[in-house]
Amino acid sequence: MSPATPAHQDPEDLPGFAAEIHTVLGQLARRARAASAASELTASQRSAVARLLRDGAATTADLARAEFVRPQSMRMTVAALEERGYVRRTPHPTDGRQLLIELTEEGRAAVDSILRAKRDWLTSALGTQLDAAQRATLAQALPLLRSLAAGDDQ
Template identity: 55%
Template sequence: MAQLTRRLRAASAQEELTPSQTSVLGRLSREGPATTAALARSELVRPQSMRLTLAALEERGLIARTPDPSDGRQVVFSLTEAGVRLHGAGRRNRRSWLADAIEGELNPDEQQALAAAVPLLQRLVAW
């Protein structure tokens, strides 16, 4: 799995980002705006580490902060247009690489076996 992850990361337009930064962009894309604390919990890191990740993304203009509508003392982070574009390009590149690899390296029976394994892998990820 680690080797597959590295190959997918290499195929991504986000290769200049750290894995943590890429993960946060993906989470914000999937789940929408979030506070530092919520992101830290979701990513299983300390809030101090998440603050560093968010600062790097904000400095690059990939995320923006706004006041939390339910608690003005907090801020929520969301993707900027640049963040949406970078995340989308990375996702397209990873999918393209994976589709090409499956088609080019696996025979039809292997492709079918892989498709059958996807629901099992999804259950493991959700566990």
């Protein structure tokens, strides 16, 4: 759907409207991911390092909960990132039985590169594919999208 094409779904048809939003947001996320494909990280690895950058050090269990994956899956993700030198394990400051996973400088640089590539792609797309009025419309929708993303549903 081009920016000038009106939505095909009636906003009052909630299942259809939700399906259209889901499809469009998925396409947008895939386009942004494609702009940073050179990072050679899997989607789960990119998500884990981005969360560590955003939220700081965490236990493997905390990362698994935050990413909605099994702890075993997160352990494999963390092991792969550790092998690349992107994360390291450090002692937990208050619980000697646990380890915290934190980004290394190399990991931080990798995340910065991924995010910069995505932002550069989106900046270019916003500037070349949308006019000022269309950008203003998107800006008006941002608070609603933030609310949906935050889960402020009740």
